Structures are given as C-alpha cells and as structure tokens.
Amino acid sequence: MDINRVVIIILDSAGIGATPDAALFGDVGCHTLGNIAQAVGGLKVPNMEAMGLGNIAIMEGVKPQLKPTAAFGKMEEVSAGKDTTAGHWELAGIHLTQPFPMYPNGFPPEVMDAFVTQTGRGFLGNYPASGTVIIEELGEEHLETGKLIVYTSGDSVFQIAAHEEIVPIEELYKYCKIAREILRGKHEVSRVIARPFIGEPGNFTRTANRHDYSVVPPEATVLDNLKDAGLMVLGIGKINDI
Structure with missing residues (x-):
C-alpha cells in the first residue's frame, strides 16, 4: 500500500489511563478521558468511537466496536519524565533517558x-x-x-x-x-x-x-529525516515550538 500523506493529531492532555510509573508523579489512578466522560454524563465523539476509542478503555458514552474503522491501541512512554517535550519528542523518535528538572518548590x-x-x-x-x-x-x-x-x-x-x-x-x-x-x-x-x-x-x-x-532536540527527529528526504513537513499550533 502506497502512503503519500501522514497526519498526526495530538489531543493535548487527553490521557487514557495511568502508566506503571504514575506514582512518581502523583498521578495514580488517572484517566482523563474516562473521568471527563463520567463528569459530563458521557462523551459524544462519534468519529473516534467508530475508530475504536471505546475498545481501548471503558468510558461513559463511548461504545466498543465489533468492526472498528481503524486500528486502535494505547502506548506507554519509555522516556524518563512526563512533560510535554519528552512525550512529543518520543513520538518523533527521540528517547530521553534523563528527565528534565522539575521545581516543586520554585526556582533557586x-x-x-x-x-x-x-x-x-x-x-x-x-x-x-x-x-x-x-x-x-x-x-x-x-x-x-x-x-x-x-x-x-x-x-x-x-x-x-x-x-x-x-x-x-x-x-x-x-x-x-x-x-x-x-x-x-x-x-x-x-x-x-x-x-x-x-x-x-x-x-x-x-x-x-x-x-x-x-530545548533544541539532542538529535534529528523523524520530521527532520522526512524534510531532508525532500518531503513537506508542516506543524500547526505549538508543535513548531516544541
């Protein structure tokens, strides 16, 4: 199958469950989408529902599909930390082994x-x-x-x-x-x-x-590789800054 276009849509902060290291960040039991669905009496996201969102996790208003229109699943971040930059960089092929510094008591x-x-x-x-x-x-x-x-x-x-x-x-x-x-x-x-x-x-x-x-990425990303290969790469929103 020939693929001539890839579109990645990031729903910022739309988490779908806790990772095994959630306790390190005070996030045990987190499930943003599930909790929002419960708070508003059920989500209405027909396109994502048809694609299989309800097959990934239980959430009010989103039914699992016998024949979803897309492949579905959830991924666990392997980079150290949980911040925006580390997560976005990992999507682009960079694995950070050390977390960025945090300042729970303010800056020194x-x-x-x-x-x-x-x-x-x-x-x-x-x-x-x-x-x-x-x-x-x-x-x-x-x-x-x-x-x-x-x-x-x-x-x-x-x-x-x-x-x-x-x-x-x-x-x-x-x-x-x-x-x-x-x-x-x-x-x-x-x-x-x-x-x-x-x-x-x-x-x-x-x-x-x-x-x-x-911070400037420490190495080339998938986006850099695509651009170097002569393909058009576009970023909308804060993606360009990250």
Missing part, C-alpha cells in the same frame, strides 16, 4: 537572581500554580509594580505571565529568551513559556500570544 536564587539582573525587573510568585489562578492572585500587584509573574507546573517549565499593557509582547518574548539562556546545564527546563494576559483585576484573560521556547 541562582536562577532568579540572574533573571532579575538581566531583565531589570523583579518577579512575583515563583511557585507551582495554575496559570489562570496565579494571574488572579498576583495580577493586581503586577499591574501596580510591573514585576513579572513567574511560575512553574507539573511539567518542566519556566512560565512568565505579564499584562500586555504593562509589558509589550515583544518585550515579554525578550525576557523569555533571557530566561532560556539562563536555564542551561542542571537547570535546563524543557520549555520557557510566555503567558501574556489582558483585563482588569477579577477579570483577567490569557491571550493567544503565548509562545514556547523549547
């Missing part, structure tokens, strides 16, 4: 002191948080002081949130590039992420001007 002084010195701005936060929650918690102080909101998450990320009227987009991107250069060696997080927002206290909204600054 050696990182933050360099960040303040090189950006010329102070910071707020520096702890793991939901992006929407932390801008509600610290957004007003950010407006008053101009200090950047820095936070991390369950991924290996250094995120910088700033109001677009206080810190112009290009300036925020510049700060992210500075952070990317600081975060090398033992502190090389997988991504530095610009998280701009707008609005007023009590009604802040993140904008579409997010930008990810990922």
